[in-house]
Amino acid sequence: MSPDSAQGRGRNAGPVAILAGSGQLPIQLVHHLERTGQDCRVLAFRGFVSAELRRRADAKVDLLDLKSIMQRLEEWQPRAVALVGAVRRPGFSALLGAYSLLRNRQEVRDVIARGDDQVLRGAVMLLEERGYKVVGAHELAPGLVVPVSMTGAHAPSPEDQQAVAVGLDLLGSLSAFDIGQAAIVAREHVLAVEGPEGTDRMLGRVSAMRQSLFGFRKHKEGGVLIKAAKRGQDLRVDMPAIGPRTVREAARAGLSGIAVGAGSTLVLDQDKTLALADRLGLFLIAVELPWMDRTDGE
Known part of the structure; x- marks a missing residue:
């Protein structure tokens, strides 16, 4: 399905999708969303998330499994996506490397070569090009x-x-x-x-x-x-x-x-x-x- 058709299905009423890495921030964000009555889905990256969040997760996926990540997001039709928690830099590089199968490979290599910040921005670019709205933890839980x-x-x-x-x-x-x-x-x-x-x-x-x-x-x-x-x-x-x-x-x-x-x-x-x-x-x-x-x- 194209980004335009996905956008046309009305994601405003969907859940918040949390793409979760390591640390306490992902689980604290999930607790905040649940306390405030906001629907959320957790896509946990194997090998990164805490045991508590692993038990709570709606789905688990390998960081490099771009196909499964996009399939889950397509199923959930989230109103917003948040990339929360730490992952090791080679993981995100490989994630964008996988995406290079779908887009200009040299452009992705250039993004990766510029450092961690550019790699993360590349991940945002990937999601936004698929029609997803990317938000920060500070937007979802400003009290933190x-x-x-x-x-x-x-x-x-x-x-x-x-x-x-x-x-x-x-x-x-x-x-x-x-x-x-x-x-x-x-x-x-x-x-x-x-x-x-x-x-x-x-x-x-x-x-x-x-x-x-x-x-x-x-x-x-x-x-x-x-x-x-x-x-x-x-x-x-x-x-x-x-x-x-x-x-x-x-x-x-x-x-x-x-x-x-x-x-x-x-x-x-x-x-x-x-x-x-x-x-x-x-x-x-x-x-x-x-x-x-x-x-x-x-």
């Missing part, structure tokens, strides 16, 4: 988005504020290189920049680097995790997110706190995350991003 007013019981020191400023400058400058969404900075010293391994493993690297000879850290050594959307990032498919696990890993790495981009970052289990940061002695703040304008994410 961090307001600029969010703050915990602890406040950053002047040194921490300096580290936040350096981190934001760094992430803003690195946006063009499609490297990552996070960095760890102590004063003006950059300790780590997020790569394909993700935020938790980056924190693990810093934690390992700071261990003493016997594997124990004598005291909190300071530093800040700064996590924010990249300049020009499409928030529908790759919105930064933190949760309780991020706070625990930041504490294990000896950091003083966490700063996230206001209005463009999701905080999972927000009350629990703030309470955990308070208990572990970490500050948790939202900061405005100078590069986020009205057109970002659209």
Whole structure:
């Protein structure tokens, strides 16, 4: 069936289709939709989703099985599709590689060669060309988005504020290189920049680097995790997110706190995350991003 004919069947009354990867965001989004009375269907990618979501899923599919993905969406006729949760980059590359059987192969290779952000945008392009409306988790559950007013019981020191400023400058400058969404900075010293391994493993690297000879850290050594959307990032498919696990890993790495981009970052289990940061002695703040304008994410 062509995209035009699919659109003509009236998807406005259909469910929301969640194409789910790993992490807690997919299941939290499903719970939110169910609590608010919104019909949804979950298409779980095998090898990525949590056990809870795997049990809840309406269908399971291999990430590379483009035919089955499109068949399920055609059956469900969703009013919107959300790509939620993490998948390893080779998976999305292979997904678009499979799609190259249906479209210009060189164009797909060019998209893949430009980095993760372009690969994700290629996935959006694939869905939109089939007539599906792609939305972000922040559009479906705006309550998860961090307001600029969010703050915990602890406040950053002047040194921490300096580290936040350096981190934001760094992430803003690195946006063009499609490297990552996070960095760890102590004063003006950059300790780590997020790569394909993700935020938790980056924190693990810093934690390992700071261990003493016997594997124990004598005291909190300071530093800040700064996590924010990249300049020009499409928030529908790759919105930064933190949760309780991020706070625990930041504490294990000896950091003083966490700063996230206001209005463009999701905080999972927000009350629990703030309470955990308070208990572990970490500050948790939202900061405005100078590069986020009205057109970002659209």
